[in-house]
Amino acid sequence: MRGTLSHAVEPQYAEAVELLVPLNASVSGMTVSESRAAVIALTEQKRQLCQQASRYLAAAGTLLSDIDRLALEATDSNKIAKLASRIAEKEFGRPRRRIGAEKVRFLSGIRGDSILLFSETAKQLAERIYLLEDSFGPSSRLLLEHLRALARKTGLDIISCACPMSGGQKVEHLFIPSLSLGFMTQNHFLSPDISPCKVVNSRRFTDREELKRRKIRISFNKKAAGQMFLQAAGLFSEAREIQSRLESLYRPAIDFELVESLTNGLIETIGSGRSAETAPR
Numbered sequence: 001m002r003g004t005l006s007h008a009v010e011p012q013y014a015e016a017v018e019l020l021v022p023l024n025a026s027v028s029g030m031t032v033s034e035s036r037a038a039v040i041a042l043t044e045q046k047r048q049l050c051q052q053a054s055r056y057l058a059a060a061g062t063l064l065s066d067i068d069r070l071a072l073e074a075t076d077s078n079k080i081a082k083l084a085s086r087i088a089e090k091e092f093g094r095p096r097r098r099i100g101a102e103k104v105r106f107l108s109g110i111r112g113d114s115i116l117l118f119s120e121t122a123k124q125l126a127e128r129i130y131l132l133e134d135s136f137g138p139s140s141r142l143l144l145e146h147l148r149a150l151a152r153k154t155g156l157d158i159i160s161c162a163c164p165m166s167g168g169q170k171v172e173h174l175f176i177p178s179l180s181l182g183f184m185t186q187n188h189f190l191s192p193d194i195s196p197c198k199v200v201n202s203r204r205f206t207d208r209e210e211l212k213r214r215k216i217r218i219s220f221n222k223k224a225a226g227q228m229f230l231q232a233a234g235l236f237s238e239a240r241e242i243q244s245r246l247e248s249l250y251r252p253a254i255d256f257e258l259v260e261s262l263t264n265g266l267i268e269t270i271g272s273g274r275s276a277e278t279a280p281r
Contacts, residue, residue, distance in 0.1 A: 019266070021266055023259065023262065025258065026255045026256075026258040026259045027250065027253050027254060027255075028253045028254075028255065035249045038249060039246065039249055042246050042249075045242055046239045046242040046243060046246070049235045049238050050235070050236070050239050052235050053233075053235035053239070054232075056228045056229070056231045056232035056235065057165055057228070057229070057232045060226075060228035060229050060232070061165040063221040063222075063225040064137065064166075064221070065166070066221050067136055067218050068136065068138050068141065069138075070136075070218055070221075071137060071138050071206070071211060071218070072138040073210065073214070074206055074207045074208075074211040075139055075142070075202075075205050076205045076207070080139060080205050083143065083200070084143055084146030084147050085146075085150070087130070087147065088147065088150040088154065092150065092154045092156060092176075093154070094154075095153070095154050095155055096154060096155025096156070097155065099152055099155065100152035100153075100154065100155050100156040100157045100158055101157045101158075102157070102159075102160055103157075103159045104159075104160050104161075105159055105160070105161050105162075106161060106164055107121060107173050108172070108190060109164055110164065110229075110232065110233060115189045115190060117191070117192060117193075119194055122173070122175070122184060122192065122194060123194065125159065125175040125177055125182055126175050126176075126177070126179075126180050126181050127180040128180060128181050128197040129181075129182040129183070129194050129196050129197060130181075130197065130198050131184055131192065131194065131196035132144070132183060132185045132186065132200050133187075133200065133202060134185060135188060136211075137170075140187070141171070141172075143183075143200070144173075144183060144185070147174055148174055151174075151176055156178060156179065157176070157178060158174060158175065158176050159174070159175040159176075159177065160173075160174055161174070161175070165229075172184075172185040172190065173185060184196075188222065188226075
């Protein structure tokens with residue numbers, strides 16, 4: 001624990017499944033109250049910065065969606081569907097007597113002025129990864145949507161990784177842990193650090209002449225989206241600095257001996273395999 005602020009997460013089955021660890025007991029309210037005005041002011045400032053950054057990201061997402069829509073008009077969706085079927089036939093095996101479950105996760109996020117992509121996590125999920133090179137969006141999106149549906153129909157459990165700038169609506173990576181198989185998108189923002197078993201380039205599905213007719217608008221949207229992203233990154237950077245200042249106010253109020261005691265008790269509980277009902281209070 002670094003003396004950070006409390007992060008509220010509502011338990012779904014409190015004490016029956018989730019064990020509540022009372023870390024707030026380690027904070028001296030009397031000490032914190034001496035800095036109450038500064039805590040309130042800094043927290044409000046951070047909240048406003050994060051809201052502004054989120055609006056910039058939403059704007060960038062809208063521009064990227066427009067690029068996707070424009071490029072879709074020059075994309076052969078039938079070719080994509082046929083490729084998805086061939087990959088499924090080759091990789092997924094015979095149908096199981098069930099519909100596969102799906103978990104939705106994020107594999108990337110904003111860090112500073114760039115996108116942080118957890119390529120090492122991808123390597124742990126899959127030994128074989130298809131790399132989908134797509135500068136515009138619709139080809140990789142459609143291919144992943146088809147593969148996602150085909151995998152579940154075959155009875156395979158999947159992990160779908162959503163694009164953080166799409167409000168979670170667009171899948172940009174897909175993993176099938178039971179097959180140690182994955183599909184990852186590479187574009188202007190993402191460059192997975194992997195050795196792919198196969199590369200699928202969006203050019204094979206794209207009418208280049210048709211795309212050229214939309215080149216000016218696509219180029220403008222790309223540039224504008226990049227600017228929106230940089231604005232958001234700058235605001236998030238300011239918010240992180242404020243978070244550090246908040247932590248410096250809280251840190252002196254933390255009883256780290258109590259935190260260590262709680263931590264050791266939790267480790268003992270986890271190690272013994274006891275349920276929340278028998279865990280020490």
